Amino acid sequence: xxxxxxxxxxxxxxxxxxxxxxxxxxxxxxxxxxxxxxxxxxxxxxxxxxxxxxxxxxxxxxxxxxxxxxxxxxxxxxxxxxxxxxxxxxxxxxxxxxxxxxxxxxxxxxxxxxx
Numbered sequence: 001x002x003x004x005x006x007x008x009x010x011x012x013x014x015x016x017x018x019x020x021x022x023x024x025x026x027x028x029x030x031x032x033x034x035x036x037x038x039x040x041x042x043x044x045x046x047x048x049x050x051x052x053x054x055x056x057x058x059x060x061x062x063x064x065x066x067x068x069x070x071x072x073x074x075x076x077x078x079x080x081x082x083x084x085x086x087x088x089x090x091x092x093x094x095x096x097x098x099x100x101x102x103x104x105x106x107x108x109x110x111x112x113x114x115x
Contacts, residue, residue, distance in 0.1 A: 003058055010040065010048040019054060020061055030060055033071050036078065 039047040
């Protein structure tokens with residue numbers, strides 16, 4: 001079952017707790033372990049989580065609870081996920097460049113045949 005995150009700018013810890021179906025202290029602990037979760041603090045020191053924070057927390061929950069990673073294992077897996085996301089566009093750019101070079105050569109051959 002996919003978790004639906006409401007369309008809001010900010011979420012309080014109680015709302016995030018209900019979305020993730022975990023206690024607020026678990027979220028606060030994950031916040032200390034995973035530096036990618038960084039809620040905004042109000043003047044009264046309340047945590048306000050952005051949608052990207054909630055998505056990151058969902059990923060963390062999945063890694064820890066569903067895939068049974070340890071905290072350290074989950075950190076490494078998140079790093080791999082981020083690295084693969086950064087490298088994928090580079091690989092696609094290289095493939096596109098090679099493909100365009102091949103097309104250019106074929107077009108030049110066609111032009112020579114026509115001339």
